[in-house]
Amino acid sequence: MTDLRKDFPLVDDIVYFDNAATSLIPEPVINAMNEFERRYRANVGRGVHRLTSIASQRYFNSHQKVARFIGADAGTTVLTKNTTEAINMVACGLKWNKGDSVVTTALEHHSNLLPWLRLRERGVGVKVLMPHPDGTLDLSAFELAVNDNTRLVAISHASNVLGTILPVKEIAAICNEHGTRLLVDGAQSAPHLPVNVKDIGCDYFCFSGHKMLGPTGTGILWMKDSDISPLLVGGGMIESVSTEDYTLAGGYQRYEAGTPHIAGMIGLGRAVEYLEKAGMDSVREHERRLTRKLLGGLASMENIRIYGPAENMERIGVISFNIEGMHPHEVSHILDEAAAIMTRSGEHCCQPLMRHMGLPGGTVRVSLYLYNTEEEIGLLLETLEEITRRL
Template identity: 85%
Template sequence: MIAVRSTEIRRDFPLLKDIIYFDSAATSLSPEPVIHAMNEYERLYRANVGRGVHRLTSLASQKYHNAHQKVARFIGAGEGTTVLTKNTTEAINMVACGLSWKKGDTVVTTAMEHHSNFLPWMRLRDRGVRTEVVVPQADGTFDLSAFELAINDSTRLVALSHASNVLGTVLPVKEIAGICKEHGARLLVDGAQSAPHLPVSIKDIGCDYFCFSGHKMLGPTGTGILWMKDDDIDPLLVGGGMIESVSAESYTLAAGYQRYEAGTPHIAGMIGLGRAVEYLEGAGMDSVRRHEEHLTGKLLTGLASMEHVRIYGPTDNTERIGVVSFNIEGMHPHEVSHILDEAAAIMTRSGEHCCQPLMHHMGIPGGTVRVSLYLYNTAEEIDLLLDTLAEITRRL
């Protein structure tokens, strides 16, 4: 592990010369080594994978397979199956559509979920599956006893975010996994916001499914991962590349991740994602975590000192990732975000962040301004953000 050296890292992100980018929770920037790895595939060995024996397809297939192994290592998966998807949304839907449900089953989730980890379970209501929703406390955290009450012997699956994309809250997923085991329930963890920012060990968590997106962790768009402890869901799609044999009467599915990757996959994307996790490993995820904690603490302290500013989520920066949501009294979040862009080239997210149930629960239907940090952000950028916000609030 090495300390995050933002000055050196920023050289790999040319876009940062012109802007301050605080929207990594939506989509992170990609460093030059990731772009190079993808371009290398396109220029030097572009071919399909798992099809044919010529030198290009052999090389592409090996690189593609190696990328799966890199990602599995990055999340501490050990055993299990690591499947390339388009994004976290597709990964979650694969589980929702692939399990065999029966009337009376219950899915436990939370009011804090991104729509991608909420709507697939709501849709199961048409099949007689109930949805139990656990709500956060006023500070955006959860009392573990709320899950102990919600999870029972009728619970088929618990689906929750490892870290909130709005409040930054880190959930006690390991402890919740223990409750699930007591009742024979499976656990799906949405790691879209945790995998890019926290040291993750699937083995330590003890979940059955872990889903995340490449575009939030320095990788290309159109890439995501579904990790499964067991191959216990039906494939969402069938077709080329995912079968062992086919006859006029029947077919046999391939083993491993190939079973779930019908058709030609995003080969360059998976290779790019493999390079992205190597980049993060080079920075050291413990160092990334500490760097973001420092910046988050600085941001929270600065915002708390301002009049007319309300912060949402945990006040302790060690209980959250580098995602901070706030509002300025009397101003719509879109207005604040637009001013930050125009006045100081600061990119933030504004709105409901695909979390309308949470916004309704918190009584802020207009949403929030969200600042999301990453390894390439600096303390000087936080200072400029705070100075700009101070100027905005002084005019109120």
């Protein structure tokens, strides 16, 4: 993976360990976006001139590349702004009935909790399952909570705070028994593990392009069936319109009203190609090796408390910890000042989880990606040793 680093100019100056928030972006992705802006900028799906034809084709290709990336040879792949928009599209687009219920967990990012909590205004019940301290949840909790009134289960594939990977396939099987739809928030899984939506057996899979080497303002909603109504209506998503009525287009067009983020989505397609070339199995293995080294190093230090599953459990390279007696923001600030190491500190958009774990200030979070190195982990551990020595 080290030869990839030349594509990420920022890694020469800093250590970037905030990949769960947003990843860095490689030069080929920037070039793909620039090429659109410089050489064939035009709107998509409108008109017939040569520029719009090229732009439309490349924009269409991005849908196909993203679909292939998650093993979606069927269903509909919609390009969105981010994971948050994708989840809200499902929450707002399903036809809810009074008495329906949604099952979710306290592990969720606010983006996979608030859209469901808001449904309470419409008479929908929301059950929130509580995880164990390492972020795991018993399947029996889902078996108990899901019944024939459960319209939807909404869960993360991997936690953005603890790194825990949830048994989504087994949860899909429970949903199946009750005719319940399953939405998987893949914001932290798709960038880091091979994902196959067919294999998972979910109905909706949501993730963010900007967390997987793509530009900001890019996300994805994959749906097994196009069974939601669109969030927005307007140009670019209709079959026909009269002054009285309109007929919606089919496919992804139905859900993409207005001019999309064309350069960004073309960049997203290039980002997917980049990851495929690196190989998602290799990305996973590389991050596993770094996670092992980091967890081992942290465990050997006094005054450090690690949260989340052990290294030998199913987990991603998202590691949360605290130094006793120090606020996470203070630690993160010193890491930046002392060694140009970028980490995330605070509640990670997971206030219910932080409250459940008794961590009002949150944690320091290190999140890894393919361009990170063992040397960078070494530097982090040395700097943390130095900080704890001064306590």
